[in-house]
Amino acid sequence: MTDEVIKAENLTKIFNKSLVAVDHINFSVREGEIFGFLGPNGAGKTTTINMLITVLKPTEGRASVLGFDVVKQANEVRKVIGVVPQEYTADEDLTGYENIILCADLYGIPRDIAKKRALELLELVELTEFRDKRVETYSGGMRRRLELACGLINRPKVLFLDEPTLGLDVQTRAATWEYIRRLKKEYGMTIFMTTHYLEEADALCDRIAIIDHGKIIVTGSPSELKDSLGGDVITITIKENADVTDIIRSVENVKEVRKENGSYRIKAAKGEATAPLIIEALRRKGFTVTRLSLTEPTLNEVYLEYTGRAIRDTEESKEAFRMHRITLRRARAG
């Protein structure tokens, strides 16, 4: 029995009485999982996160975090969550250490605990040697890590990550993924994250909700979503010149078999497990497989299937675009 750590019911946000940013969404996040919100910019991901972290008030519907209502018990929610925003919010004029202490003060964590924990967190995000340097001098990756440290100062039960790797280079992104995995493993934290990188959602998330135009289109684990496309594609060629379509079709999990130019194109769920079974079935009947290839569908295809378009930046509001550029500019500045 898993707990529902985050629960949203008909959660809706309408800006200026006309712009529907989030449209009656329902989802729940279980304890200890990494739940990803995947969608293009402007899909409503950040708006959703901002409602969950009590920064925005929902126009309709309700949401709760650890059983606390985000509107009526906002202060209770704030105490048990950690937030790593999309922007670099650390103060550039303060040092990394000062920034963490500032966060601790906002949570009202006693000074002695705060100091000890700040050093631990700097160690965790590998910023110990830069602790007394002004954030101004930090690179994008370092800033992101500092944000992560700030978000962890109150030992949150639930961590919210808004586009945790936006604007980072490939290595830094991989390193950030590693931190996130470690947090989940070591602290058993429930993590809610948004991303518009498919590979990120695939690599990190236990479950994903694809959101587009303020609506959740589909929810499931990355593999469930991929399986929902009808599974993997296995292509095999046999040595013998015979029609083995029926033999292949009789194998478990095989959904569709087509003979194309002397090879067989098979659609099957759980391709990696099914392919050996097909080989085995053919071998038992005396056929020899000479070639085999397996293609797994990517989230990209899932995304295409459900939204009808490839994931890429859609038309953003001017302000969002500007914010995006500020963030990117700062990320590049290191």
Add this chain to the structure above:
Amino acid sequence: MSTASQARATNAANECRPSLARGLWALTYRELKKWLKDPVMLIMFVLQPLIWMGLLGKSMNIQGLFSSGNLGNIEIPNITIPTVYGNVTIPGTLLAKQLQQEFSKIGTSVMQNTFGVADYFSFMAVGMVSMIVMTTTMFSGMSIVWDRRLGFLDKVISTPVSRAAIIFAKILNATFRAMFQASVILALAYLLGLQLSSSFTLLNLLGVYAAIFLLGVGLSAVFIAFSIRSTRMERPMQFISLITMPLMFASNTFFPTKLMPDWMQAIANVNPLTYLTDAIRRLTILPLDASALIWDFTYLGLFAAVLTSIGIVLAWRYLTR
């Protein structure tokens, strides 16, 4: 939701004891630290009123208007008065000299009656202090727009820190800055020739700070409330440049209100800047007048109380969109 995990959550929450004082201190400390690390802005802010004070205060040499030298050479013919003892002739040069002396006395008295002091520089230097208090608080209030844009404000909102601390930190920061800038301007004015009254003591300086504090708190609360929902600097900037001039000129900052037309006096009489300037003048360059001071402070106190309440109510309402 099982009770076990909620209990665990409550445990974690127990450790957080966000207090108004703690949050207020942390946020104010951040602002002041930011400010001190930007000496260029600091100098720029002092420089502007310094230029005004130096150029305008010194060039508008109003007492010079009434000085004997300004009367020029007046030619007065000898006057011959017939008396019973014969004609007595008073030489014109003697009369001219006398007239020049009288003119100088009249000038001093006109200055005294108009400005309360004998020199215009002292009068307007104090006005300059008010001006810097006004501009500093306005601009500082706007820094909340930056915090919003950089995402800092959202992050702070997502922590359990007292909402009041978020707003008061901004108000305090603006007011401290204004007090600091005012000190610099007062010191510079003193070096440039501000004439302190004989009743001036260091205790009066505390009064000056109290008056600045009241106006600073009231004005910054309004500006924070005004810019709390904006994500753009343009609108608050426009608003500031729109109201700075009228506030400055429809007050006793540069000129006494009693010589203004009635409609302008009406504005000046509700303009809080008038009361701040008056209070500072009475505490520094004018002889002590307790009843006038009490009235100034009452007005400033009411202004601060009313506007801060309005500001905080609005800010509170709009902090979370």
